[in-house]
Amino acid sequence: MSKLKVAVLISGRGSNMGSLARACMDPDFPAEIVLVLSNRPNVLGLELAREHDLPIRVVDHTAYPDREAHEEAICAAMTEAGAELVCMAGYMRIVGQTLLGKWRGKVVNIHPSLLPSFRGVDTHERAIDAGVRVHGCTVHYVSPELDAGPIIAQAVVPLHPNDDAETLSTRVLDMEHKLYPHAVRLIAEKMVRWSGDEAVEDRKVTIDDVLMLPEIKTAEDQA
Numbered sequence: 771m772s773k774l775k776v777a778v779l780i781s782g783r784g785s786n787m788g789s790l791a792r793a794c795m796d797p798d799f800p801a802e803i804v805l806v807l808s809n810r811p812n813v814l815g816l817e818l819a820r821e822h823d824l825p826i827r828v829v830d831h832t833a834y835p836d837r838e839a840h841e842e843a844i845c846a847a848m849t850e851a852g853a854e855l856v857c858m859a860g861y862m863r864i865v866g867q868t869l870l871g872k873w874r875g876k877v878v879n880i881h882p883s884l885l886p887s888f889r890g891v892d893t894h895e896r897a898i899d900a901g902v903r904v905h906g907c908t909v910h911y912v913s914p915e916l917d918a919g920p921i922i923a924q925a926v927v928p929l930h931p932n933d934d935a936e937t938l939s940t941r942v943l944d945m946e947h948k949l950y951p952h953a954v955r956l957i958a959e960k961m962v963r964w965s966g967d968e969a970v971e972d973r974k975v976t977i978d979d980v981l982m983l984p985e986i987k988t989a990e991d992q993a
C-alpha cells in the first residue's frame with residue numbers, strides 16, 4: 771500500500787503532530803509523516819518529533835524579509851521531502867498566497883471549536899462566555915479566509931457546569947488527538963477531497979465514530 775506523504779507544520783507544543791505520529795506507527799494507517807517543519811526553533815514539538823525519529827526542518831520566519839520569502843522556503847522544504855498533504859497543527863502563522871497558490875486543496879488545519887463558530891483565538895473562553903452547551907474541534911481545508919475553508923470532520927465535546935478555559939481546552943485537545951488522525955485517514959482513503967474551488971467535490975465524510983454528543987436526559991428519563 772502506498773501511503774500518503776504528510777508534512778506537519780508546527781509552532782509550539784506539537785501534541786497534535788504527536789497524535790498523527792502515533793497513528794502513523796500503525797502499519798495499516800494510510801499516511802506517513804515525511805517532514806515536521808517548525809517556524810520557531812527550540813519548541814517542544816521538535817523534541818517530540820525527534821523522539822519519533824521524524825525528519826525535522828526549522829524555517830524560522832524571522833530570518834526572512836517577508837511572508838512570501840518565508841513561504842517559498844517552506845514550499846521548497848515540503849517539495850524536497852515529497853509531501854503530498856500539509857497538516858497545520860498549532861502552526862501560528864497566517865498562510866498566504868505563496869503557499870496556498872501551490873498547495874491549495876492540499877492544506878488542512880485543526881481548530882479548537884465547532885466552526886463556523888469561534889474562528890480565531892481564545893475559542894474556549896469565548897465558548898464559555900457564550901453559554902454554549904457543546905463545543906469541540908474541527909479539521910478543515912485551508913482557504914485564504916481564516917478558519918473558513920470546507921469542513922472535513924468535527925467532534926463534539928460537552929461543556930461541564932464548572933468548566934474554565936483550562937479544563938475545557940484539555941477535554942477538547944484530547945478529542946483533537948482522535949479527530950486529526952481520523953481526518954487524515956479520510957483524505958488518504960479519498961473519502962474527501964477539495965479541488966481548491968469554493969465547492970467541495972465528492973464529499974463523502976463519515977463522522978459516526980468521532981461524533982460524541984453528551985448524554986441528554988429528558989424529564990421522562992429522570993422520572
Ligand code: GRF
Binds near residue numbers: 783880943946
Ligand atoms: C490546538 O488546540 C489546535 O487546535 C490549535 O492549536 C493548538 C495546538 O496544540 N490550532 P498542539 O501544538 O498540537 O499541542
